[in-house]
Amino acid sequence: MKRKILVVLVVAAAVFMMSGCGPSAPKSELTTMTAEQVVQAFIDAGFPIDNVITYTAETDVNHFLGRPNQYTSKTNFADTRADQYSVDNPVGGTVEVFNNASDAKKRYDYVSGITDDPGPFFQYSYLFENVYLRIDGKLSPEQAEDYENAxxxxxxxxxxxYTGEEGKTDSTESSKVYGLGEPWTIDGSFSVVFNSAINTTERSEYSGDKPQVVILTYEYENIGFEKGTSDFSVTNLTAIDSNKVLGDSYSLPDLKYPKSAPVGTKSVGNQVAFGLNNVSSEITVNVEVYEDGSGNHKATFKLPVQ
Structure with missing residues (x-):
């Protein structure tokens, strides 16, 4: 009799345990997707994406793809709302997929430590399990948020x-070409002025040797720029040498990177360096500022190199 009672109790306990376990949450399909498939999902959603580059172990410039503890797939893409300067380096975003969440987190911590601060290397970073998404800082916070939500x-x-407007936003572009010390002002919003363009002999092992490296020093004032972000900074700059060749952003250790300016304040002493392919006594600098509701404001500066 005791044996029968024991059997009944064991069976009843097993039934209770099984009934108490609800259905498990479905696994996220995102964790099984390749980088290219993630980007394709953005395209299918309607994002203004162009120039998709999926890398192989041979074409990956970092030489990380397929290496131990590194990403197993990587895709870069261009967002057509951002100015594009090279077909080989699209401005928009990057997706990297790893074997596991631990490897992805290590990569996230390393890269975001470089790209979180305002400056020419700023990016928006998003991590889920083994998938790491980065959106270029040349897109506005609202545009990056659209990718985050997707x-x-x-x-x-x-x-x-994606329900936003496709393609380029409306823009205001000044026909005037500004010089050194001459402010570009958008009434009621902001102003930008370049103080110097100085040739330097300093070189970086990370950015390589260039025939000429120029450091730009500039300042900007947040007059009333409140749309889309509480603070304001000017980081979307391009430099063109006297042979009309685009310069490359150049990393130097002691640069004073751009600082955010709340409404009613100025950010002064900001610096950015460009490596030029041709030695030039004068360079062209294009500046672009995105303002939510107003589109892209653009201006051109001609700066003598000292």
Whole structure:
């Protein structure tokens, strides 16, 4: 009799345990997707994406793809709302996929430590399990948030939809060419002025040797720029040498990178360096500022190199 009671109790306990376990949450399909598939999901959602580059172990410039503890797939893409300077380096975003969440987190911590601060290397970073998404800092916070929301939708096996306006936003471009010390002002919003363009003999092992490296020093004032962000900074700059060749952003250790300016304040002493392919006594600098609701403001400066 005791044996029968014991059997009944064991069976009853097993049934209770099984009934108490609800259905497990479905696994996120995002964790099984390649980088190219993630970007394709953004394209299918309607994002203004162009020039998609999926790398191989041979074409990956970092030489990380397929290496131990590194990403197993990587895709870069261009967002057509951002100015594009090279077909080999699209401005828009990057997706990297890893074997596991631990490897992805290590990569996230390393890269975001470099790209989180305002400056020419700023990027928006988003991590989910083994998938790492970066959006270029030349896109506005609202545009980056659209990608973030789509990324979150993929995490729960949803189908993201982009409802914003496709393609380039409306822009205001000044026909005037500004000089050294001459402010470019958008009434009621902001102003930008370049103080110097100085040739330097300093070189960086990370950016390589260039025939000429020029350090630009500039300042900007936040007159009333409140749309889309509480603070204001000017980081979307390009430099063109006397042979009309685009310069490359150049990393130097002691640069004073741009600082955010709240409404009613100025950010002074900001610096950025460009490596030029041709020695030039004068360079052209294009500046672009995105303002939510107003589009892209653009201006051109001609600066003598000292």
């Amino acid at each position: 990324f979150k939708t993929l995490q729960v096996n949803g189908r993201p939809q």
